[in-house]
Amino acid sequence: MNRYTILILRYFFSIVFIIASVPKIINPQKFLITVYNYKILSSLLLPAFTAALPWIELIAGVCLLSEAFASPGLLVIILLLFIFVLAIIIDIYLGIDPYCGCFSGSLGYSRIGWEVLLRDICLLLLAIILYYKLTSRRRNKPNPNEYK
Amino acid sequence: MFFLKVCYKRDIIVAFIIILVGSLLGIGYNLIYSGGVKVFARYSHKEEILKKNEIDFINIHEIRIFFEESLAQFIDSRDEEEFKKGHLPGAINLPLHKFDEYFSRFAGKIEQDRFLIIYCDKGCDSKIFVADKLLTKGIRNKIFLMEDGWEELQPIESIFFSNE
Numbered sequence: 001m002n003r004y005t006i007l008i009l010r011y012f013f014s015i016v017f018i019i020a021s022v023p024k025i026i027n028p029q030k031f032l033i034t035v036y037n038y039k040i041l042s043s044l045l046l047p048a049f050t051a052a053l054p055w056i057e058l059i060a061g062v063c064l065l066s067e068a069f070a071s072p073g074l075l076v077i078i079l080l081l082f083i084f085v086l087a088i089i090i091d092i093y094l095g096i097d098p099y100c101g102c103f104s105g106s107l108g109y110s111r112i113g114w115e116v117l118l119r120d121i122c123l124l125l126l127a128i129i130l131y132y133k134l135t136s137r138r139r140n141k142p143n144p145n146e147y148k
Numbered sequence: 149m150f151f152l153k154v155c156y157k158r159d160i161i162v163a164f165i166i167i168l169v170g171s172l173l174g175i176g177y178n179l180i181y182s183g184g185v186k187v188f189a190r191y192s193h194k195e196e197i198l199k200k201n202e203i204d205f206i207n208i209h210e211i212r213i214f215f216e217e218s219l220a221q222f223i224d225s226r227d228e229e230e231f232k233k234g235h236l237p238g239a240i241n242l243p244l245h246k247f248d249e250y251f252s253r254f255a256g257k258i259e260q261d262r263f264l265i266i267y268c269d270k271g272c273d274s275k276i277f278v279a280d281k282l283l284t285k286g287i288r289n290k291i292f293l294m295e296d297g298w299e300e301l302q303p304i305e306s307i308f309f310s311n312e
Contacts, residue, residue, distance in 0.1 A: 032185045047188070050185050055177065072158075072159045098272075135156060135159070
């Protein structure tokens with residue numbers, strides 16, 4: 001993976017997460033209903049999670065645009081994707097098929113299922129590979145004074 | 149665990165800060181924004197709403213008589229976009245996430261002697277919350293919730309306009 005591929009992938013994840021966060025920030029009530037329909041979170045955690053998630057997505061997406069904060073931003077995205085994959089697996093297992101709510105427009109109106117699960121797993125694997133590539137330079141040339 | 153071992157300490161700390169800042173911003177924004185979620189409220193679950201209110205369920209076979217005799221006002225609690233794609237004839241759109249905005253338009257049109265039948269998608273719960281909000285707003289009409297979702301009502305013609 002050369003530096004241009006890494007750059008393109010960084011911007012890809014950044015744009016995907018920024019675009020995904022905006023409609024959820026604009027209309028949090030709608031997002032609350034979407035998250036509720038997953039039937040995973042308790043009524044106590046539901047509002048706080050709904051309020052926080054889009055902003056975490058937005059900040060992580062913006063961090064990916066900067067060289068200095070790309071790898072921690074990507075770590076957050078890996079964590080989010082892991083949560084999404086877990087939520088989809090639980091709902092498929094329980095036989096619940098709520099609207100994905102991942103994006104706005106027609107993509108947001110797709111119900112979760114194997115297709116959405118496969119897409120998120122691919123994104124998760126891609127994000128993990130990208131993280132390794134982003135940090136490989138540090139691994140190869142360790143600076144003893146850094147990251148202690 | 150293996151993945152965490154290869155992550156840099158600095159990345160984990162900054163990632164934690166991103167989550168913290170994002171959470172605080174999100175909570176702050178929703179506390180200020182009038183259309184935000186009530187962050188510290190405990191949202192009722194459908195079982196609690198159904199227990200405290202006298203709301204009954206109705207199925208696809210039972211609604212036909214209500215429709216033919218114009219005994220009921222159908223309420224569609226799905227999004228505006230989904231409503232535009234298709235809805236029951238004469239149904240009023242009352243999406244949960246824009247309840248107050250839509251209710252103000254709709255309130256004067258409710259005839260007191262008509263039943264209210266609320267439906268949404270297959271497996272969705274927005275109809276229960278819309279029913280709860282209607283009762284909170286002082287609506288005294290008898291409310292029924294459709295057991296079946298919009299998907300099961302397809303094609304509409306076979307349910308409402310067949311000669312059987």
